[in-house]
Structures are given as C-alpha cells and as structure tokens.
Amino acid sequence: MSSIRKLEEPEPAEAAYYEGYHRGHLDTAKMLSRRSLMYLVIGSFFGSVLMFLVFSSGALDRLTADEPVIEDPALTQEKPKEFVNAINWAKQFTVGIVAETPERLVPTRVGYGRIPGQTHVGSGVVLNSDGYILTNAHVIPTDATKLSVVLDDNMYEARFIGQRPEYDLAVIKIVAEELVPATLGDSGKVEQGDVVVAIGSPYGLFHTATEGIISFVGRRNDNASTLVRNYLQTSAAINPGNSGGPLIDLTGRVIGINTWKLNEQAEGTDGIGFAIPINIARKVFYVIIASDDTSRDETISSTPRSISTAYLGVAIDDGYRPEAAQGALVREVIYGTAAEDAGLKPGDLITRIDGTNIDGLDDLRTALKQFEPGARIKLTYTRNGEAHTIEVTLRD
Structure with a gap:
C-alpha cells in the first residue's frame, strides 16, 4: 500500500475564493504603487517650491546669521599699520650712545691693580637739527673719555654739553647733516x-x-x-x-x-x-643747551657740570626771521614755563631783554645767563608788527 497520498483537487468554490484573493492582492499592490508615485511627484513639487521660496526670501541667511565664524587667530592678529609707521618715524631720531671710560689703578694689599676701561651703552633722542641729543645723565659716566653716537649705521664723535643730575638728564651734541629732530608730544x-x-x-x-x-x-x-x-x-x-x-x-x-x-x-x-x-x-x-659754549674744543668734559641758569621757556627758530627784522623768533613756547605765564606765543619776535638788544639765539642765551632763577626782567617783543614790553619772572 503506497504511503503517498494523492492531493485532492479543491472544490470549485474554494478555487474561486483563492483566485479572487490573488486578484485582489494584485489590484491592491498596483493601486498602492500608483498612489506612492503620485505622492512622490506631489511631494517633490511642493518641496521644490518651498526651497525656492526659502532661498529667494533670504530666510536661510537669517537662520545662519547668528552662527559664529571661526577664524585662524594667526591670520587675525596682524599689528595695525600705525605701529610700523610710528616705529619707522622714531628710528630716525633715536640714537645709540657709547661711552668709554679709561683704565683705572686701584690700591690692593700688595700695591696697585689695574681695572680695564669699560664701555657703557645707552640711548638718546635727537631734539633739533643742530645735533643736540637728550639722554639720561647716568648713561654718561663722569670719567668718560670718549663719546660716540650710532645713527643710521654710522658712528659720530659726540661732544658733552651739560647735565642736570637732579633730573637724571644730560645733553650731548654731534655734527651731522640732515638730522631729523623728534616730534614731541604732550x-x-x-x-x-x-x-x-x-x-x-x-x-x-x-x-x-x-x-x-x-x-x-x-x-x-x-x-x-x-x-x-x-x-x-x-x-x-x-x-x-x-x-x-x-x-x-x-x-x-x-x-x-x-x-x-x-x-x-x-x-x-x-x-x-x-x-x-x-x-x-x-x-x-633747553636749560642745558642755553649753557652751551660753542667755543669749547674738547670733545667731552671729564667733570660734567650742573646748570642753574634762569629759564625762560621758548624754542627759537634761528634759521628764519621776518625780512629786515632784528630779534629772536619764537618757534615754540614750552608748556608750564615763565614764557607761557607771560603770554608769549609762537611767531613773537623777542627784541630786548632788560635794555639789551637781542638779535638771534646767541644773544638771547647770553642775556639769560646774567640772571638767576626768580629774577624779574623786562622783555620786549614784536607781534603782528606791534611792539610790546612785559615783565617776566624767570624760573629754574
């Protein structure tokens, strides 16, 4: 007897059921496929319209405007050009100062010993085209035998003019052409x-x-x-x-x-x-250079001198004066000085001090050397063609 059973054929009603089920499944799949395609097309259309509206209205820019922009610090920390300009300008009137001292003999237990000469280095500022240089008094040793100034890669021999140790300031001078004097602030x-x-x-x-x-x-x-x-x-x-x-x-x-x-x-x-x-x-x-005696031949004094000359407080333009005029033309009135208190102004022409005629910077220096700080003098000057005489109390 065979163990294999013959599959029975389905009844006609059952066969119809399976056939209807199959057709319905296929029809439903087709319908869903068509709807999916339709939704895809509609979604793509509206999506495209929405993106167009966003970009055309600038809304995307507004959404991202508040986001921080990260930059490389190495590219954003460039020094302003004004630093470079200021330094380049100042280098024209900034000098190096080299002071040399002689060898010295010092007592020891067995006699004397030798201390080699030394070289001291400092800095200075060119303050006028005549070659006057301002520096600290402690830059120049009292026993210095040689002074040199380094400017624009050139070495100049310098002459000691004077000092005011109580202010730790000193002045030296060089002979050089086309010097650029410093511009002074307040x-x-x-x-x-x-x-x-x-x-x-x-x-x-x-x-x-x-x-x-x-x-x-x-x-x-x-x-x-x-x-x-x-x-x-x-x-x-x-x-x-x-x-x-x-x-x-x-x-x-x-x-x-x-x-x-x-x-x-x-x-x-x-x-x-x-x-x-x-x-x-x-x-x-200005107090120190007022004492300058240009007849001195020595390059440097071995004993720097302190100055106690009376101080007026003006800078004189000795290279220019009105045509056929006699006097010392005021180029600058120094802040907080006797000249400012007396009302002197740039452009005034100083013609007399206590009866002494003034014709240029040298005459003015010579006249002021006669007075001590605190002295009261009569000063005559011309402004806009009119002569004026005032009393001025000099300072130190």
Whole structure:
C-alpha cells in the first residue's frame, strides 16, 4: 500500500475564493504603487517650491546669521599699520650712545691693580637739527673719555654739553647733516591705558622696539635721588641700554624719556618700567643747551657740570626771521614755563631783554645767563608788527 497520498483537487468554490484573493492582492499592490508615485511627484513639487521660496526670501541667511565664524587667530592678529609707521618715524631720531671710560689703578694689599676701561651703552633722542641729543645723565659716566653716537649705521664723535643730575638728564651734541629732530608730544595729556612703544639699545641691540601701555600716570619714586616725582609707568620692556631713549605714542611723538625699571633681581618685575615725562625733559633740555659754549674744543668734559641758569621757556627758530627784522623768533613756547605765564606765543619776535638788544639765539642765551632763577626782567617783543614790553619772572 503506497504511503503517498494523492492531493485532492479543491472544490470549485474554494478555487474561486483563492483566485479572487490573488486578484485582489494584485489590484491592491498596483493601486498602492500608483498612489506612492503620485505622492512622490506631489511631494517633490511642493518641496521644490518651498526651497525656492526659502532661498529667494533670504530666510536661510537669517537662520545662519547668528552662527559664529571661526577664524585662524594667526591670520587675525596682524599689528595695525600705525605701529610700523610710528616705529619707522622714531628710528630716525633715536640714537645709540657709547661711552668709554679709561683704565683705572686701584690700591690692593700688595700695591696697585689695574681695572680695564669699560664701555657703557645707552640711548638718546635727537631734539633739533643742530645735533643736540637728550639722554639720561647716568648713561654718561663722569670719567668718560670718549663719546660716540650710532645713527643710521654710522658712528659720530659726540661732544658733552651739560647735565642736570637732579633730573637724571644730560645733553650731548654731534655734527651731522640732515638730522631729523623728534616730534614731541604732550605728556600732560597721556592717560592710563594708552598704547606706547619704547625704542632704544638694550644690551647694545640698537633700534629695539618693545610694545606696552601706560600702566600708571604720575608714579612717585621717593627712593630716587632725582626731583622727578611723576614718572610715566609703562609695561613696555625697559632694559639696560634703553635709558635715554624715547617712549612714543602711536603717532610717533615722544611722550617720555625711558629711564629705569624695578630691580632686575626682584621677582615679577618684568614690564615695570618708568619714563621721565617729556614736558619735564623738554624744559631741562633747553636749560642745558642755553649753557652751551660753542667755543669749547674738547670733545667731552671729564667733570660734567650742573646748570642753574634762569629759564625762560621758548624754542627759537634761528634759521628764519621776518625780512629786515632784528630779534629772536619764537618757534615754540614750552608748556608750564615763565614764557607761557607771560603770554608769549609762537611767531613773537623777542627784541630786548632788560635794555639789551637781542638779535638771534646767541644773544638771547647770553642775556639769560646774567640772571638767576626768580629774577624779574623786562622783555620786549614784536607781534603782528606791534611792539610790546612785559615783565617776566624767570624760573629754574
């Protein structure tokens, strides 16, 4: 007997059911396929319209406008051009100063020993086209036998003019052509936070520039031996060799003379340097050059001299005066001086001092040497063609 059963044929009604089920399944699949295609077409159409509206209305830009833009810091921290311009301008009137001292004999237990001569390096500022250079008094040793100035890669022999140790300022002079004098600012207008640049010769590295800010205005130093009581404190690096160089603002104007920093041996003193305000330094400069005797032949005095000449407070333009006029033409009236108090102005022509005729800078210097600080003089000047006589109390 066979174990294989013959499959029975389905009944006609059952066969019809399966056939109807199959056809319905196929019809439903076709319908769903057609609907899917229709929905895809409709969705694509509306999607395209929506994207068009978004881009054309700028909505996408508004959505992304607040997103931060990340940039490479190395590409965004370029120094303003004014830094470069100010430094390049100041380098024209910033000099290096080299002072040489002789060999010395010193007593020892067995006789005398020799100390080799030394070379001291500092900085200075050319303040007029005649070659006068302002620096710190401590840059020039009292026993210096030779002074040299480095400017534009050239070495010039310098002549010592004078000093005011109580202000730590001194003046030397060179003979050179086409000197560019410094443009001076007003240290009375300097504010805490102003950006500044110190230029000088730290460790003999001429024309080194360091950037900083004014950390404090009017800093006192009661331990110093000078009369300066209102230094400009700066974060710009000031190192040995910077002394006497300019502290400039971003217009290239000199606002101070770099002078000292806190003790290098003390911890945490980097970026604590001090400059003499230019309003003080400028006054002292004119006092010193008023004593200059151009007949001196020696290059440097072995004993620098302190000056106590009475001070008027004017800068004279000795290269120009009105045609056929006699006098000393005032180019600048120094802030806070006797000349300013008396009402003198640039363009005035000083013609007489206490009965003495004045015809140029030399006559003015000679006349002022007769007076001590505090003296009251009669000064005659011409302004706009009219003569005026005033009384002026001279200062130190």
